[in-house]
Amino acid sequence: MHKVVVRDLEKRYDDVRAAQGVSFEIDDGEIFGLLGPNGSGKTTTLECVIGLRQPDAGHIEVCGMDARQHPKAVKEKIGAVLQTIALQDKITPREALELFASFYKRTAAASALLQRFALTEKADAPFDSLSAGQRQRLAVALAFVNNPELIFLDEPTSGLDPQSRRDLHGEIVQMKRDGHTVLLTTHNIDEAEQLCDRIAIIDGGRIIASGPPRDLIAASTSAQSVLLRTAQPLAIESLAGVPGIDDLIYENSTITFRTRTPAPTLSALMQVVSELDVEVLELHARKAKLEDVFLALTGEESQ
Amino acid sequence: MHAALQQLRISLTLHYRNKMALIYSYLFPLIFLLAFYVLYRYERVVLARHMGELLTVSVLGGACFGLPTTMVSERERGVWRRYRLAPIATSMLVLSVIAARYLILVTAGLLQLAVALAMGMPMPQHPFDLWIVFTFVSFAFIGLGLVMAMMADNVPAVQALGQCIFLPMLIIGGIAVPIATLPDWAQHLSQFFPGRYAVQALQACILGPGLGNTGFELLALVIIGTGGTIAGAKMFRWDAQQRFARRSGKAWVSVALMSWVVVGILAESRGYTPAAARSSEERPAPTTAATAPPPQPSVPAPSSPSASTQERSAIPPVLTLSEAEKKAASGGTTGAPGTSNPRATAPKNKPAAEAAPSEKPSAEKPPANSVTLPHPTPPSWQAVTVADIDRDLVFDRLPSDSGIVTPIARDEEEPDPDTADHLRFIQENLPSWQPGKVADPVQRVRNMLYVAAVPDVQQQPIERFAAQAVFYQLQQDIPKDQLIKVLYWIALHPTDGDDKAVGDLWALRFTSDPVDLEQTRERAAIYGVKLLGRLLGKLPHGGS
Numbered sequence: 001m002h003k004v005v006v007r008d009l010e011k012r013y014d015d016v017r018a019a020q021g022v023s024f025e026i027d028d029g030e031i032f033g034l035l036g037p038n039g040s041g042k043t044t045t046l047e048c049v050i051g052l053r054q055p056d057a058g059h060i061e062v063c064g065m066d067a068r069q070h071p072k073a074v075k076e077k078i079g080a081v082l083q084t085i086a087l088q089d090k091i092t093p094r095e096a097l098e099l100f101a102s103f104y105k106r107t108a109a110a111s112a113l114l115q116r117f118a119l120t121e122k123a124d125a126p127f128d129s130l131s132a133g134q135r136q137r138l139a140v141a142l143a144f145v146n147n148p149e150l151i152f153l154d155e156p157t158s159g160l161d162p163q164s165r166r167d168l169h170g171e172i173v174q175m176k177r178d179g180h181t182v183l184l185t186t187h188n189i190d191e192a193e194q195l196c197d198r199i200a201i202i203d204g205g206r207i208i209a210s211g212p213p214r215d216l217i218a219a220s221t222s223a224q225s226v227l228l229r230t231a232q233p234l235a236i237e238s239l240a241g242v243p244g245i246d247d248l249i250y251e252n253s254t255i256t257f258r259t260r261t262p263a264p265t266l267s268a269l270m271q272v273v274s275e276l277d278v279e280v281l282e283l284h285a286r287k288a289k290l291e292d293v294f295l296a297l298t299g300e301e302s303q
Numbered sequence: 304m305h306a307a308l309q310q311l312r313i314s315l316t317l318h319y320r321n322k323m324a325l326i327y328s329y330l331f332p333l334i335f336l337l338a339f340y341v342l343y344r345y346e347r348v349v350l351a352r353h354m355g356e357l358l359t360v361s362v363l364g365g366a367c368f369g370l371p372t373t374m375v376s377e378r379e380r381g382v383w384r385r386y387r388l389a390p391i392a393t394s395m396l397v398l399s400v401i402a403a404r405y406l407i408l409v410t411a412g413l414l415q416l417a418v419a420l421a422m423g424m425p426m427p428q429h430p431f432d433l434w435i436v437f438t439f440v441s442f443a444f445i446g447l448g449l450v451m452a453m454m455a456d457n458v459p460a461v462q463a464l465g466q467c468i469f470l471p472m473l474i475i476g477g478i479a480v481p482i483a484t485l486p487d488w489a490q491h492l493s494q495f496f497p498g499r500y501a502v503q504a505l506q507a508c509i510l511g512p513g514l515g516n517t518g519f520e521l522l523a524l525v526i527i528g529t530g531g532t533i534a535g536a537k538m539f540r541w542d543a544q545q546r547f548a549r550r551s552g553k554a555w556v557s558v559a560l561m562s563w564v565v566v567g568i569l570a571e572s573r574g575y576t577p578a579a580a581r582s583s584e585e586r587p588a589p590t591t592a593a594t595a596p597p598p599q600p601s602v603p604a605p606s607s608p609s610a611s612t613q614e615r616s617a618i619p620p621v622l623t624l625s626e627a628e629k630k631a632a633s634g635g636t637t638g639a640p641g642t643s644n645p646r647a648t649a650p651k652n653k654p655a656a657e658a659a660p661s662e663k664p665s666a667e668k669p670p671a672n673s674v675t676l677p678h679p680t681p682p683s684w685q686a687v688t689v690a691d692i693d694r695d696l697v698f699d700r701l702p703s704d705s706g707i708v709t710p711i712a713r714d715e716e717e718p719d720p721d722t723a724d725h726l727r728f729i730q731e732n733l734p735s736w737q738p739g740k741v742a743d744p745v746q747r748v749r750n751m752l753y754v755a756a757v758p759d760v761q762q763q764p765i766e767r768f769a770a771q772a773v774f775y776q777l778q779q780d781i782p783k784d785q786l787i788k789v790l791y792w793i794a795l796h797p798t799d800g801d802d803k804a805v806g807d808l809w810a811l812r813f814t815s816d817p818v819d820l821e822q823t824r825e826r827a828a829i830y831g832v833k834l835l836g837r838l839l840g841k842l843p844h845g846g847s
């Protein structure tokens with residue numbers, strides 16, 4: 001069963017078409033990622049789905065309801081963490097949770113949420129005294145204040161330190177275990193690859209690929225990356241006879257390149273090294289990652 | 304409902320945690336109050352006469368700056384955007400914002416009143432009415448604040464927009480500058496501003512007759528408040544990225560503006576007169592009770608030269624009544640227990656022009672609007688006796704000669720060079736000034752007293768010296784015995800006779816600026832009692 005269905009979503013800001021016929025579905029209980037570079041239209045798409053923006057055209061269905069016809073009913077069933085957590089400076093986590101809980105029919109206890117998101121000690125501290133990680137945990141707690149079926153997370157880990165990011169990743173995984181459906185936007189490819197059951201790569205307001213990360217990688221024609229470090233520098237001319245080398249980077253005694261023909265290329269490379277009697281210190285051959293797929297599709301350096 | 308109450312609770316809690324908000328909401332109104340108090344030379348009664356203005360300034364500041372600043376800053380931060388994710392209606396948020404601001408304004412107003420009372424200001428005559436009117440005033444200005452919050456894209460824009468509203472409202476809106484001193488066009492323009500009606504209605508509850516005469520003012524405030532609230536709700540923006548200039552629906556601003564225009568047109572078409580002025584014709588001016596608590600209800604409530612038009616209400620002359628007489632008066636014609644107002648018998652619902660005979664000098668018999676005391680009064684000024692004066696007048700609670708109301712220069716006091724030139728001209732020409740030569744001695748004295756009263760009302764630098772010159776000239780022109788009787792008569796009949804002489808003051812090189820005639824008569828009566836006190840030796844010659 002689809003928790004979210006988006007069909008032919010269109011959104012324009014003056015001359016910019018932020019969403020151009022965006023379509024996707026999210027199944028019940030899955031973590032779905034919208035992956036794209038900055039300005040690709042992923043936040044616009046998410047905000048149209050949760051009712052923060054009015055799309056120009058398209059159909060949005062959330063939890064079986066037309067989101068444009070029944071926004072209030074949809075809001076009862078969803079929780080969201082926006083890119084920036086915005087609360088008044090002097091409001092405390094407890095007050096914020098109680099306030100937001102009053103907006104919904106079905107609510108979770110503030111004390112339980114404070115405990116779950118490790119905010120009990122800061123329950124009565126003003127918002128402006130919380131760390132970035134605590135603020136983000138509060139934002140997630142607020143998204144859970146109505147026991148939502150569906151969680152929307154808009155770049156939830158941006159600006160967090162590694163520990164906070166890891167904690168939040170654990171929380172997102174827990175959401176899935178608890179049966180929640182999650183829509184996550186991110187430009188962090190590792191995050192998407194690590195957390196999402198399925199992703200849609202969005203660029204220029206269009207979805208250019210979608211599916212499970214492994215399938216996307218498998219279907220990719222991206223080249224493998226090779227790194228070779230030797231005790232003495234190799235003369236660049238010596239590599240002229242090695243076939244299938246692309247994007248060669250030569251730096252002192254380290255060379256990196258891509259190849260779509262790893263077996264013959266590595267075989268020829270080892271032969272050259274042997275003939276020159278150069279000691280090999282390090283040799284890596286890495287198959288394509290989601291990043292490679294993403295870069296190949298978007299043609300950009302996003303990370 | 305639960306959500307609205309929770310939102311209200313949080314809004315108030317956060318307001319009281321914000322030091323700057325507390326300063327703006329509570330400290331500034333108190334600073335205004337103290338500043339006015341000092342400016343009015345610690346005159347408690349004058350403070351009461353300006354409390355309507357002070358409360359209006361507090362509401363205006365809270366609504367035009369406090370409310371939109373809070374709303375716009377929360378919108379800029381994205382707080383409202385976060386609210387929008389919840390299943391709440393715009394109206395719920397708007398209502399809770401209005402309710403929170405109203406409670407803040409009420410508490411600020413109460414604090415301001417409490418401090419004023421602690422400083423000795425008389426208790427407002429109609430506290431419950433005052434609360435009702437305050438609610439109407441708050442509604443009108445909160446509506447205005449909502450519109451501003453929707454128009455301003457950021458906090459600096461609120462400040463700019465607030466100044467555009469605040470300053471005109473203070474200057475020509477009837478809040479800080481007396482409307483009577485404004486040019487004619489500005490007086491008409493002020494009728495389109497809510498500030499004028501706010502001050503009038505509040506003042507009517509502080510020193511006036513209460514809600515009874517404030518029907519038009521309340522209607523005006525409701526129209527303006529409704530226009531603003533509807534426009535504000537229709538233009539509501541959740542998101543700072545929704546810029547006002549690029550939004551559809553900004554035409555709703557015209558609804559707010561139209562409400563002002565409608566009020567102005569209504570006022571113009573009905574020949575609007577302020578509530579206090581209307582009330583002075585319809586019932587005894589209640590200032591006596593406020594200014595001189597029983598058993599001595601006799602100090603004339605001085606109206607400062609900078610007072611607004613609500614001060615057009617008549618100030619009673621200096622009278623004293625025994626307790627028995629007061630009871631008789633309160634049970635009889637005055638209608639206001641404990642007061643001794645000479646206007647007690649003024650016909651109800653009578654226009655000001657009718658109530659003050661214009662052509663007929665009072666001489667032989669008391670006119671219809673003269674004082675009715677519960678004991679026999681002299682039938683004419685010639686019949687006045689010292690016993691009448693001792694019984695009916697007191698001299699120990701007059702405004703100070705060094706105050707701002709009816710000041711009189713001390714003998715040794717020297718005017719500045721410009722004032723000295725003008726004073727010299729007056730001294731040279733007063734003896735031949737035609738209104739000072741009319742046959743009726745009462746009108747003659749009245750006319751001369753206007754020479755002192757008009758610059759006092761207009762707060763001209765010469766005011767204190769003009770009074771001195773008038774006193775001197777009156778004593779030169781009129782025998783002391785006769786002058787004593789005439790001054791008593793004027794004290795008891797401040798609204799008799801005509802005031803055409805005010806229009807002849809140009810001959811003494813006074814400005815031809817408009818002046819509130821009723822206020823002028825009040826001041827003339829007070830000057831009359833001051834001179835009478837000097838003639839009788841009840842007041843020191845060089846000042847009180």
